[in-house]
Amino acid sequence: METMLDYINEEQETLETIINSFDITQIKVKNVKHCLILATGSSYNACLSAKYYIEQTAPVYVQIEEPFNFLHYGKIDPSIDLIIAVSQSGKSASTIQAVQKLTQTRKIKTIALTSNTSSPISQVVDEVLDLNMGIETVGFVTKGYLATVLNLMLLGLRIAYQSESIDQSTVKNELLALKKAISQINLVIEKTSEFWLENQADLSKGVRFITIGYGPNIGTAKEFETKFTETVRLPSQGFELEAYMHGPYLEANNTHSLFFIENDNVLNDRSKALKNYLRNDVGNCYTITTEAKTDSKTVGLSIKTPEKISPLLLVIPFQYLAYQIATGKGIDLNKRIFDDFDQVLKSKI
Structure with a gap:
């Protein structure tokens, strides 16, 4: 059985795989100006960590919302031209429901970032971006967290290049900086x-x-x-x-x-x-x-x-x-607790 530490030790190799397979033309995001990102938990934290890279690299404004509250109380800005739904498992009920509601009255391009491209979230969006890190079976995500941060940064690089705000030379330099960090x-x-x-x-x-x-x-x-x-x-x-x-x-x-x-x-x-x-x-x-x-x-x-x-x-x-x-402290992280939580509270599909 793999542990949280096993996944931490796989992070460098995983991120190297992600960046080495990067395709600047994958996912069409030309001329995106205002992006709404929906995410919960560690996915939300990953979005906060990537927001500044995206906004400093591309001419885009990034708004991050937790989907449950936004679903019930939020108001979507009419200038939003891209919705990114982030769910490592692809089963977050509130994220899926928020995407469905927000696209009922107006056509907005939607992208899902997930490690499971056949998960429920993939059925409610226009395009799916595979986190390209496999399925993380330990509930306390680590490798998946970093994979999410990196993929969001690379998506920002795509927006910048496809919108012609940076050239190939800048893309190369950005990738070199990311690779240098990953190598550490x-x-x-x-x-x-x-x-x-x-x-x-x-x-x-x-x-x-x-x-x-x-x-x-x-x-x-x-x-x-x-x-x-x-x-x-x-x-x-x-x-x-x-x-x-x-x-x-x-x-x-x-x-x-x-x-x-x-x-x-x-x-x-x-x-x-x-x-x-x-x-x-x-x-x-x-x-x-x-x-x-x-x-x-x-x-x-x-x-x-x-x-x-x-x-x-x-x-x-x-x-x-x-x-x-x-x-x-003697906590066995491989021992599941509150095993029926998702089933009773219906937080995952």
């Missing part, structure tokens, strides 16, 4: 493993986990929240940097383990200032950064990568730590 994934896992061994005792005793990020890594912070909640099963939250400073910091105490996501950006200084302020008031402050390691509480990747690509790398330490902390 195994190194990130190795460095996180070393960090885990140094901090295992404190992390295993943790009872409240918080991660703080900014820019494209707000998605990373939210995926931390999802993954730790699913696996470690203790209070865990991901915050945008400034949002944490407007109230949530008042909760800080010596039982809290704080993670700061940092990369080469002017906001890095503000993140460090917050970390220095809270250092003596919380249990531990950890840093996940693209910069070099400075101390034992830092996962220092020492990688130069554009900020818009950094979510492909900075989420991996949280995936790895979620697995190790949960396992260290």
Whole structure:
């Protein structure tokens, strides 16, 4: 039986396969200006992580909505000319229902991103983009999360090129930057493993986990929240940097383990200032950064990568730590719980 860690260790090879088989003309997205993305859970977090790459690469505005609430309360902007439905399993009931409702009164191009091209979601859209990572049988998605982020970034590259806002030379440079980042994934896992061994005792005793990020890594912070909640099963939250400073910091105490996501950006200084302020008031402050390691509480990747690509790398330490902390606390992640949940609540088709 494959484990969550097995899939984490397959991430570099999987993403290399995806990018090496990339076809710029696959999926017709010429002249898309306003894109609505529907996604829930880890798929939603992946969309947040890819949004900045898409908007910085292509002349497009990206709106991300959770489909259940949008289905019942949302109002679609008349300028939307593309709907992307993201569901790794392809069985998310709310996403499928939202696509059906939104296309009843107006013809809008629809695309599904899924790892199962014969799943129910494929029956309600115009085109299907295979995530090209196989079926992930472990419920706590990791490989599929990164595959979703990368495929969304590549879709942004398609929009830019097909809309003639970038040329072949720019496409080549973007692909080289993505490939360089992907080639570092195994190194990130190795460095996180070393960090885990140094901090295992404190992390295993943790009872409240918080991660703080900014820019494209707000998605990373939210995926931390999802993954730790699913696996470690203790209070865990991901915050945008400034949002944490407007109230949530008042909760800080010596039982809290704080993670700061940092990369080469002017906001890095503000993140460090917050970390220095809270250092003596919380249990531990950890840093996940693209910069070099400075101390034992830092996962220092020492990688130069554009900020818009950094979510492909900075989420991996949280995936790895979620697995190790949960396992260290005696949680058997291969043992299913709430086994009848989807059947009773009808969240999946």
